Amino acid sequence: MATMSYLDVDRFKLPPLSLPPLCTCPCRPISSQSLIIHRRCSRLSQIRLVFSRRKAVLRVSQNGLLPHRRVITAVAQAEPDRLDEGNAEKVLGYTEDVILESQQKVSQLKNRIIFGLGIGVAAGGVVLAGGWVFTVAFAAVVFAGAREYFELVRSRGITEGMTPPPRYVSRVCSIICALMPMFIMYRGHIDVSVTSAAFVVAMALLLQRGNPRFAQLSSAIFGLFYCGYLPCFWVKLRCGLAAPALNTSATWPFFLGGQAHWTVGLVATLISISSIIAADTFAFLGGKTFGRTPLTSISPKKTWEGTIVGFCGCILTSVILSKVFSWPTTLFSAMAFGVLNFFGSVFGDLTESMIKRDAGVKDSGSLIPGHGGILDRVDSYVFTGALAYSFIKTFLPLYGV
Structure with a gap:
């Protein structure tokens, strides 16, 4: 049998098991006061359930799984008198459910990463074009x-x-x-x-x-x-803010438009999108690490701590990119642009959460594996474009160049 690993699953609140008179066959490689039950299932090569006088141990053979994957086994309290076969089946069922749930989470995470990177690369190419x-x-x-x-x-x-x-x-x-x-x-x-x-x-x-x-x-x-x-x-x-970003040091191939390709609209779009991504990322990390105080009942997972961290990350990203692209030219304008992007992303996210809450669904759709629907991915951008455009047109003289 391959290497075994064991996990106490009293947290599953399994029904109590009872033991019949225990087998004392001398051919068993374990204690004479133990009973062994073998079972095969579709995902595991073999499950070996061993009942001793004090506890029951569910051993899972790893022959049918990848070598690096840890296999979950169960330990449950058992009575020393009788074995209830129905309870034993429940133990096996619980174990299979845990294994399947773990595999589904791993698969969902892989899909989220793969499709997230694909969407990011495609969106970046479309914005540059x-x-x-x-x-x-x-x-x-x-x-x-x-x-x-x-x-x-x-x-x-x-x-x-x-x-x-x-x-x-x-x-x-x-x-x-x-x-x-x-x-x-x-x-x-x-x-x-x-x-x-x-x-x-x-x-x-x-x-x-x-x-x-x-x-x-x-x-x-x-x-x-x-x-x-x-x-x-x-x-x-x-596409509308076609004024050239004169101070931008970024280069672009001549056959694709050359330096004139870097307009105020392109630079502002890149900074705005990057700031929104930073706000979401920092808010998620901050909420996971420091989150204690709920932000609103509309979205229970959001916390004030995560929101503050996301706010700081958004402004920091906006300021750094303004130095990279030399737009906008003043620190105050860059910080104001970051604040505007942050509030637009937060309230866009909360608006979509309110719609989903009233609809009684978790995701707006299932178009993107691991991410949900389109609205789940773009909710932070709905209001932000209008705010960013109005800010540049109204409050930045000469479009901030």
């Missing part, structure tokens, strides 16, 4: 996020308190949200298109059969605003 490449890719993300939003609105947890819009209206709204980024890239502005889209949706709801409800109108209009209008500011930020 800019133009229609960025806009079309962004429109696809918006469409997927809008579909998830309207599915949340139609979920049982929300429909118990309101009437959701008809399915055809939800689909039309998702398509309109996806067209908004491309429209703003083509026309340069979006205000009229949003007003027109809201009018079309309102007219479709009011003319439907049955009794139109205000809840249908409000959820549909908010969907256009949340999933369509707000994300469009990322297109205005990345």
Whole structure:
């Protein structure tokens, strides 16, 4: 038999085991006051359950597993008189459940890391490319996020308190949200298109059969605003601020646009996205290490300690990158930009958490293995693009160059 490892599982609150008259066969390699039960299962080559007069030991052979994987075994208190076969089966069942749960967590972590790195690399390439490449890719993300939003609105947890819009209206709204980024890239502005889209949706709801409800109108209009209008500011930020970042020392291949490729929009987008990632990462690490005080009932896992650490990490990242790209030119502007990115990311995250809480779901979808849905990944970016664009256009003279 391969190397064994043992784990006390009194924490599983297993039912008490009773022993029958113990086997005293001299051929057993263990104590004469012990009983051995063998069992094979699909994932383990062999399970060997040994009952002694004081305790029961579940030994698991590792022949069917990878050499580096630790195998979980169980130790449970047993009575010295009788063995209940049903209880023994429960012990084996509990052990298999623990092993399966451990394997699922490892697999989920691998998927999270692999897909997270893939998404990060792809998103970085799209942001650097800019133009229609960025806009079309962004429109696809918006469409997927809008579909998830309207599915949340139609979920049982929300429909118990309101009437959701008809399915055809939800689909039309998702398509309109996806067209908004491309429209703003083509026309340069979006205000009229949003007003027109809201009018079309309102007219479709009011003319439907049955009794139109205000809840249908409000959820549909908010969907256009949340999933369509707000994300469009990322297109205005990345592609609309075409002023060259004159002080930036970063280089770019000549055949891909040369130094002129580094615009205020590109630099601001890179700093904003990096600050949001830093805020989420530092908040997670800070919450795991120091988290004690809950931030809000909307998201019980968030703590004040983690939020403060995330706030500091966001500002620090913004200041460091402002020195790297030489934009914005003042320390105060860089810190203010980091503060704005932080609050936009936090309240965007909390808004999506509120929607999921009312819907009664953990994730907005299952499109990204290990991460959930699109909204679970981009909730921190929904409000941030609008805040960053407004800050640069309104409060930074000469776009901060």
